[in-house]
Amino acid sequence: MWKWVSILFIIGVLLPPKGSSQSLTGVTGLLTIPTAEMPADKQISLGMSYWNKKYIKYRNSQYDLMALYVNLGYLPFLEISLRVSRRLDAEKYIPGKTRGQGIGERMPSIRLRLLSEHRYRPAIVAGAHDFISLGESSRREDTLTDGDVTNFNALYLVGSKHFNLGITSSSELGLHLGYGSDWMDAHFHQFVGMFGGISLTILKPFDLILEYDAEHVNVGMRLLLWRHFQVTSGWQNIDTFVGGFALRMRL
Template structure:
């Protein structure tokens, strides 16, 4: 890792330590609020910035299915109270063909919470992937609802149900060395024609959390039943792991901090 990148990561970690307020850091495979694979309609506090990494196993790899496991890096920013921007980068692990090498599969996702959660109403969010990338693998065009239920003073359940569109705009026939016009080459395709696809059809899941410090997850990702667990350390750092379809393990980690909240020592002088 280059020196400037090391300085950036160390700076973000120090900023998080100065800002000790607890943040909801549980995210899915692409860095959005969610379980293992599925997203949720949970609302991040304005200014919440998250970054992290997910390991996706070979049998469930989105782009290199049954050939290579994948590394997915991501950043997520709650730019406005209901609006989030997510950037993720997917790369294969291990040897690949020369023509498949490059920066990686880059994608931008936008999430807007249409309805906030009320006592008798779940939150409702829409998530859309920008179509400008070439043959993206983690396209998320979905509508999802989430309701939190207090079971005890310390235990809370978050139930989420949603629908992912099987149809998306692709630029599958455009080569990277010929990508001079991001507004050309679009084709409407069915994701279910791929060897393995992400979120095409109904999905849902439940997350049981203890004091927002640790929890268990069960989900249906429109293809498989997945189970997992997570824990949050030092109020900002989340570690999670799961078993996909009773077959292979996935794991990930993320770190969250609030860019708009001043440290306590600075707020005293306001």
């Protein structure tokens, strides 16, 4: 395993960097919320994130989660990703005795840029997360609907606008505002109602994050190392740690 991690890291260092940043959910965003920032064409991110069970509705908040994801920018206006979330300390699978957890909870996502950011206009992106049934169910009944096995569903529009602060050559303020719906059938939904956040960069490659995910106020920070390795950490509801890292490359 570490052999392949080393190979991916070396490839990432040799390839040119990308500009957008990954949220812990696996799509482009702040700490947990999506934004209207998008990866460039043929840019890929491989990442891992840790989620504390305290604010996870999935499995009745019984388990912390470790999420693995791959994210791809295809053309300048399309972003697709797949995330697999595995329960930590879940029961071991024993045939005929316990269910275990299989591969884990799979969450596909797709995002489409409707408007690019200009001087007097924000970028606008439409997104859908966990919109088809690929994952394991949080229920034990034999008969399940698609909604029973979609545990991280989100359907939203979000806008982003950036302002040069002029403090340093890289200082920038990002404002992000979105609205999500629970229109799609799902076991659990995310980002329902208004959500938004602020990203502040004084000196690259360090960002500060403040966001509201439609339920909690979260704070975080993000550091980009060697132009390709992103480390993100923060606190949901300002009291519970979450974090992760991502390797960003060009194909």
